[in-house]
Amino acid sequence: MATLDDLRNDIDRVDEVLVRLLNERARCVCEIGRLKKDTGMAIYQPDREKQVLAHVRAIASEGPLGPDAIARLFERIIDEARRLERRVIHGEADELGQDVTTPGAAAAAQE
Numbered sequence: 620m621a622t623l624d625d626l627r628n629d630i631d632r633v634d635e636v637l638v639r640l641l642n643e644r645a646r647c648v649c650e651i652g653r654l655k656k657d658t659g660m661a662i663y664q665p666d667r668e669k670q671v672l673a674h675v676r677a678i679a680s681e682g683p684l685g686p687d688a689i690a691r692l693f694e695r696i697i698d699e700a701r702r703l704e705r706r707v708i709h710g711e712a713d714e715l716g717q718d719v720t721t722p723g724a725a726a727a728a729q730e
Contacts, residue, residue: 641696648700652707662704668697 621629655662672690679689 644696645700645703648703649707652704655704656708662701662708671697 652662654660672693675689675693676686679686684692
């Protein structure tokens with residue numbers, strides 16, 4: 620039987636993977652923000668957000684977190700994605716002072 624420390628170590632490893640995946644998703648969001656800026660497209664795309672939420676709800680049955688809990692988590696992720704897109708469109712630097720408008724800048728800074 621696993622100990623509390625074993626389980627916490629497991630959670631720490633999962634958290635590390637989640638952070639990497641969220642940052643990978645954020646890099647895609649930055650690219651989308653650049654494309655939206657170039658084409659004059661609005662940041663807020665309610666149909667796409669509904670599509671994302673429907674998708675994650677559909678796959679939520681694979682684990683102990685139900686569709687509502689997963690949807691709430693993704694609503695927050697989408698909120699942060701919109702915020703990041705706004706920063707890209709307005710040419711602002713991220714929290715680490717990195718230029719989020721330059722392709723590859725954030726990825727290079729993480730290496």
